[in-house]
Amino acid sequence: MFESNFPVDRVSCSYVVLWNAFKKIAAGFTRDEKTQLFQRTASEVYRLTLTTKAPSRAPAR
Secondary structure: OOOOOHHHHHHOOOOHHHHHHHHOOOOOOOOHHHHHHHHHHHHOOOOOOOOOOOOOOOOOO
């Protein structure tokens, strides 16, 4: 599960820089692994009910 201390961490980097770092770290993961990192783990740990699904993407050509 990814986390941050934003906006408190704003003194060390911007939100865009932080989010791009998360994307680079997860670049080699499968779509399912990314969903687990960015969504499922947090929803399970914090017992959140997800009401919408992540948007599907068109297959790469």
